[in-house]
Amino acid sequence: VVIPLVLSRAVKLSKSITEPIVAMNGRVEQIGGGDLSPQTPVATDDPSLASLSTGIEDMAARLDKQIELNRQEQIKLRDIELSLIQAQINPHFLYNTLDAIVWLIEIGKNDQAEQMVTSLSSYFRSFLSDGRDIVTVAEEKQHIQSYLEIQQVRYRDIMEYEIDIDPSIENTKLPKMTLQPLVENAIYHGLKPKRGKGKIIVTGARENDDIILKVSDTGLGMSDEELDTLKTRGLNEDTTSFGLTSAYKRLKLLYGDEFAFNIESKPQEGTSISFKIPGKADIENETIL
Numbered sequence: 001v002v003i004p005l006v007l008s009r010a011v012k013l014s015k016s017i018t019e020p021i022v023a024m025n026g027r028v029e030q031i032g033g034g035d036l037s038p039q040t041p042v043a044t045d046d047p048s049l050a051s052l053s054t055g056i057e058d059m060a061a062r063l064d065k066q067i068e069l070n071r072q073e074q075i076k077l078r079d080i081e082l083s084l085i086q087a088q089i090n091p092h093f094l095y096n097t098l099d100a101i102v103w104l105i106e107i108g109k110n111d112q113a114e115q116m117v118t119s120l121s122s123y124f125r126s127f128l129s130d131g132r133d134i135v136t137v138a139e140e141k142q143h144i145q146s147y148l149e150i151q152q153v154r155y156r157d158i159m160e161y162e163i164d165i166d167p168s169i170e171n172t173k174l175p176k177m178t179l180q181p182l183v184e185n186a187i188y189h190g191l192k193p194k195r196g197k198g199k200i201i202v203t204g205a206r207e208n209d210d211i212i213l214k215v216s217d218t219g220l221g222m223s224d225e226e227l228d229t230l231k232t233r234g235l236n237e238d239t240t241s242f243g244l245t246s247a248y249k250r251l252k253l254l255y256g257d258e259f260a261f262n263i264e265s266k267p268q269e270g271t272s273i274s275f276k277i278p279g280k281a282d283i284e285n286e287t288i289l
Contacts, residue, residue, distance in 0.1 A: 020044040024053050031056070036064035093184075100154050112153060119149040126176075137204060137213075138170035144179050144202060151187055158191050158198060165204035165213075172211050174277060175250040182215040182247055182273050190219025190271055198270070206279065214274035222265040231263055244273070251275060 023042045038061060041053040097120055104113035123146035126139055135143075141163060148161045183200060191198040198218045205212055222230065230244065244263075251259045258278045265271040 017046065017049070020046065020049045020053065024049075024056060027053075027056060031060050031063070036060045036067070096154065097150055100150075104153070116150055116153050119146045122146040123150065133175060134173050135176040136170060137165060137172045137174060137211075140174060140176065140179050141165050141170070141202075141204075143176070144183055147180050147183060148200070155187065155191070158194075158196070159187065159200065160197060161200040161202070163202045165202070166206060169204055169206050169211050172277075172279075174213075175254060178247055178250065179213065179215060182244070185244060185273075186215055186217035186219065186271065190217035190221070192219075194220040194268075207276075209279040210276045211279060212274060212276050214272060216270060216272040218270040221267045221269050221271055223267055227263060227265050247273075247275070251277065 020042045027039065027042070039057060041050065041057050044050050044053070097116065101113050101116050101120075104110070104116065123143065126135075126143035126146065145163060148163075152159055152161065179202060183202065186200050191200070201214075201216045203214045203216075248261055251261070255277055260276040262274050263271065
């Protein structure tokens with residue numbers, strides 16, 4: 001009689017210890033696999049095991065909280081970096097534009113001066129964008145429209161432009177000042193060094209689930225060696241290629257591996273810079289990530 005009773009109690013005691021340990025071992029494996037969701041501690045009559053299980057759940061909760069804090073900190077750092085990049089507007093553009101307005105007034109072309117002031121006002125209104133870092137393609141289109149209107153007055157003998165952006169993508173979100181540095185690059189490195197008039201073409205369209213935006217010029221163009229050098233400078237964030245670098249870096253920060261960037265060029269024929277962003281950027285929020 002005594003032996004069966006002892007064996008029965010021994011089996012129960014063993015289960016009361018081994019089963020909670022097995023359950024806790026499974027929970028630790030879940031935590032190791034990334035499952036930090038809150039769970040009820042293992043039920044056991046052993047105070048030490050109950051304390052250990054509670055400690056495991058507390059640890060998981062602290063880890064989950066720390067991971068979320070780190071994620072929020074990374075988002076803040078990304079937003080700060082994005083804002084710093086966007087703040088680097090070329091002051092020479094403003095000086096040169098104001099000089100051109102004064103010159104137009106001095107020679108009696110008041111209508112052109114008034115149009116230039118209107119375009120400059122629109123340009124800075126879209127640049128400020130109520131403090132937002134992310135704008136729609138429609139807002140970015142208006143921004144480069146104002147920029148090109150100003151530049152066409154200054155470079156009327158060498159520059160024509162065309163903007164052809166599909167209305168269906170105008171609600172797509174992207175960092176402000178994305179297209180303008182590429183247009184500026186096309187003017188100063190494509191059209192100005194070329195003798196004779198050239199053209200800048202800005203296009204945007206949907207391709208499957210992606211958005212393709214492109215800035216092309218019929219300017220001086222580049223040799224294969226010059227093109228390789230530009231790609232290397234741009235992708236390695238060389239400050240001597242600021243327009244290309246800023247566009248690349250901002251889009252890379254927001255879209256990661258879903259972002260694609262391409263440059264094509266031929267001597268005396270021109271250069272084309274295009275980038276692809278995911279169609280999921282077509283959202284209502286003010287941030288993409």
